[in-house]
Amino acid sequence: MPRILKGxxxxxxxxxxxxxxxxxxxxxGEEGSFVVYDDSFSPxxxxxxxxxxxxxxxxxxxxxxxxxxxxxxxEEKRLFGTPRVALRITVSHPQDVPRIRxxxxxVEGVDLILEHDILFVRRYLIDRGIKxxxxxxxxxxxxxxxxxxxxxxxxxxxxxxxxxxxxxxxVYNPKGAPRSSKDEIxxxxxxxxxxxxKVLTWREVQGLEQVEVLQDEKEMLLRFAELIKEGDYxxxxxxxxxxxxxxxxxxxxxxxxxxxxxxxxxxxxxxxxRGALPEARIRGRAHVDLYPIVRRHVKLNSYVxxxxxxxxxxIKKEKLDGERxxxxxxxxxxxxxxxxxxxLEDARVTLALAEKFLPxxxxxxxxxxxxxxxxxxxxxxxxxxxxxMRYATPRGELIPNHPAGEEYAARARATYAGGYVREPKRGLxxxxxxxxxxxxxxxxIVSHNIDPSTLIVGNCEENRAPELEYCFSLEREGFIPAxxxxxxxxxxxxxxxxxxxxxxxxxxxxxxxxALKILANSFYGYMGYPRARWYxxxxxxxxxxxxxxxxxxxxxxxxxxxxxxxxxxxxxxLFVVIPPEKRELAQKFLQKVNESMPGIIELEFEGFYxxxxxxxxxxxxLLSEDGKxxxxxxxxxxxxxxxxxxxxxxxxxxxxxxxxxxxxxARLVRDVIERIRQRRVSLEDITIYTQLxxxxxxxxxxxxxxxxxxxxxxxxxxVAPGMIIGYIITxxxxxxxxxxxxxxxxxxxxxxxxxxxxxxxxxAIQRIFEAIGYTRDYxxxxxxxxxxxxxx
DNA sequence: GATAGCCGGGG
DNA sequence: GTGTACGGCTATC
Numbered sequence: 087m088p089r090i091l092k093g094x095x096x097x098x099x100x101x102x103x104x105x106x107x108x109x110x111x112x113x114x115g116e117e118g119s120f121v122v123y124d125d126s127f128s129p130x131x132x133x134x135x136x137x138x139x140x141x142x143x144x145x146x147x148x149x150x151x152x153x154x155x156x157x158x159x160x161e162e163k164r165l166f167g168t169p170r171v172a173l174r175i176t177v178s179h180p181q182d183v184p185r186i187r188x189x190x191x192x193v194e195g196v197d198l199i200l201e202h203d204i205l206f207v208r209r210y211l212i213d214r215g216i217k218x219x220x221x222x223x224x225x226x227x228x229x230x231x232x233x234x235x236x237x238x239x240x241x242x243x244x245x246x247x248x249x250x251x252x253x254x255x256x257v258y259n260p261k262g263a264p265r266s267s268k269d270e271i272x273x274x275x276x277x278x279x280x281x282x283x284k285v286l287t288w289r290e291v292q293g294l295e296q297v298e299v300l301q302d303e304k305e306m307l308l309r310f311a312e313l314i315k316e317g318d319y320x321x322x323x324x325x326x327x328x329x330x331x332x333x334x335x336x337x338x339x340x341x342x343x344x345x346x347x348x349x350x351x352x353x354x355x356x357x358x359x360r361g362a363l364p365e366a367r368i369r370g371r372a373h374v375d376l377y378p379i380v381r382r383h384v385k386l387n388s389y390v391x392x393x394x395x396x397x398x399x400x401i402k403k404e405k406l407d408g409e410r411x412x413x414x415x416x417x418x419x420x421x422x423x424x425x426x427x428x429x430l431e432d433a434r435v436t437l438a439l440a441e442k443f444l445p446x447x448x449x450x451x452x453x454x455x456x457x458x459x460x461x462x463x464x465x466x467x468x469x470x471x472x473x474x475m476r477y478a479t480p481r482g483e484l485i486p487n488h489p490a491g492e493e494y495a496a497r498a499r500a501t502y503a504g505g506y507v508r509e510p511k512r513g514l515x516x517x518x519x520x521x522x523x524x525x526x527x528x529x530x531i532v533s534h535n536i537d538p539s540t541l542i543v544g545n546c547e548e549n550r551a552p553e554l555e556y557c558f559s560l561e562r563e564g565f566i567p568a569x570x571x572x573x574x575x576x577x578x579x580x581x582x583x584x585x586x587x588x589x590x591x592x593x594x595x596x597x598x599x600x601a602l603k604i605l606a607n608s609f610y611g612y613m614g615y616p617r618a619r620w621y622x623x624x625x626x627x628x629x630x631x632x633x634x635x636x637x638x639x640x641x642x643x644x645x646x647x648x649x650x651x652x653x654x655x656x657x658x659x660l661f662v663v664i665p666p667e668k669r670e671l672a673q674k675f676l677q678k679v680n681e682s683m684p685g686i687i688e689l690e691f692e693g694f695y696x697x698x699x700x701x702x703x704x705x706x707x708l709l710s711e712d713g714k715x716x717x718x719x720x721x722x723x724x725x726x727x728x729x730x731x732x733x734x735x736x737x738x739x740x741x742x743x744x745x746x747x748x749x750x751x752a753r754l755v756r757d758v759i760e761r762i763r764q765r766r767v768s769l770e771d772i773t774i775y776t777q778l779x780x781x782x783x784x785x786x787x788x789x790x791x792x793x794x795x796x797x798x799x800x801x802x803x804x805v806a807p808g809m810i811i812g813y814i815i816t817x818x819x820x821x822x823x824x825x826x827x828x829x830x831x832x833x834x835x836x837x838x839x840x841x842x843x844x845x846x847x848x849x850a851i852q853r854i855f856e857a858i859g860y861t862r863d864y865x866x867x868x869x870x871x872x873x874x875x876x877x878x
Numbered sequence: 879g880a881t882a883g884c885c886g887g888g889g
Numbered sequence: 890g891t892g893t894a895c896g897g898c899t900a901t902c
Contacts, residue, residue, distance in 0.1 A: 254888095255888090255889085256889070257888090257889050258889085259889050262889085263889075264888090264889050269889085324888095325887075325888075326886095326887040326888045327888085328887095329886090329887065329888070330887070330888035330889075331888070334888085334889090375887095377886090377887055377888085378887090381886080381887085388886095388887095389886075389887060390887070390888090391887085391888085406889095408888080408889050409889080411889055412889085
């Protein structure tokens, strides 16, 4: 008797039953999670015959490969748009593919093997058109105690709240770095979306209600798995859990001789390799490591959890000295309680980070059509590729192979010209209007139909890339432009719907919109990405060439037709001078430009700015109408600059932009220089922080922070890789490095004023002042030069 | 300046 | 598991 179930698809995998692969769909229902099985899907790949497909088919069936082959079918497909006859070879089990593929490769008349490396479950999701993190209506039949899938339908309903658990472990580390063969896990902290907060441990901890003390490490680990099972969590998140927490847990389990049913259907924790990095898999749930995700989305100097949460969530969190964590455990009492609180705080902030990034990755998972677990580990190029693969199959397009060996090496060596950057008018500029092209690169791909299948090399005129011998046929819409057009259309539709939505719906839509934007903007990079299946250097090169043509064309219209002064422009943006009384020119200019633009390419007005300071290409600062400073390329936010240098630079920019008073800015600099000389600064103002990335001995060249670390060690301090070393440069005749002193031992009277003036303050502001015609000597000494060129 | 080699996060 | 990262920085020529 068939039954109808409704479930939200979380994860999928397969198990082998009687030699056949059985797909398992893990779903969240309205009342808890459940599993549906599908036995109707078999692995397959393609062989391309040179000609005479019938005869090649016979040879394949006569070859030694025949035993594992279920069937060979002749299909009409396309490869890069060109019709090709392909032999679809169906086998019994995914693991048959590598073996059978190698046999068939050697069969006479087989030119190429395709689609031979597409993981079974991913292939299943593509071919069945099933999208993760959507509601499915499933028709199932009970067989051997399993719900077997007989029919499936995608539903358009609002997603449920996912159940999320954030996890963090603390380990004993008497030797600094923990050794998983010896050092026990001492705490496991968990914070979940349904409000559970726990610190599991196996020694007494005072004064923290969330603590649960177990008998030993083994009992603690088992309790952890029980907690996950009880809460039936869909997503397990952590920070660097792929590389640290779960591999460590795996090692301890091996040591203790137990297994840990962390997954659904009591699946064990598995740690495998994904490229050079490990990947921890918890079947039936999504395991999302937020560390690589944060790295992908935010540019920071450091990705230690403390700086990430401070930057992204505004939460100030204390970092315990990782090297000495074991002492907190050994000492007990207040110290151990502090460690437990630290552990819980880590789980809490990890959960908060998940709330920030998971919605985006859920949308990406649905759009790309692969599981959250997989999508969380994909780069933007891989996201684009899996999206293309999902579209290719129903369109009859064969999926090209990844490049191998020399092919890849040759692609990686190839370079081509990128965007056009106009040399800025250096110095201060009043009344700036900024325009930019909306999604220029995606628009070019669509408008010029840029695709491997439409590329014509040499001897062509129509739709030719500027300065290049490449044209793109307009006869048939290319595969990539067609998909990109669809993404752009959906994004525009969502943007319209966003305007009339609110609450949860609005939140979902805004993340879907963001996901589509990320994907659309990745297509250009994808075509030039050497590992791409649909790589075509000529296409990426042409997109960049068209972009240069358009931005130059717009600059020409501004200068020649509107007599506007163009002060800067980079790739897809344009900065012109428009005084307040002539603001209506902006709209006229926009209209004129857009009349001349083909397809969906469109210039947009970005905003008016009161003033700008242009230093060099890619280095400038703007002051918006509401008084906000926008700084590009100039920020010395790096911690390896002394705070006094960063602050002086910021203040100089502020004075120049807000008051347009270079003399005042110069006075400020001379003031700071004077203060440094007279030692009217604090130690904190002049402390430079650099991370010690390896052991002192492994450094060949002695950089200042390494010398400072050496001095720390000489005076009995523990020093280990990962520490942030704070140091100041003291007076003396030796090199700078030798004069680096740990801030812990430094006194204000020791520092070298000339170092801070010449190597910190002046470099940070020199370029800015040079842009307005001030020399270094003038700033430093106040030397008046009659010939001094001024800033107008 | 080019290129090879190393490193990240975690405790 | 139908598989095997990546981009940025430093060292060194």
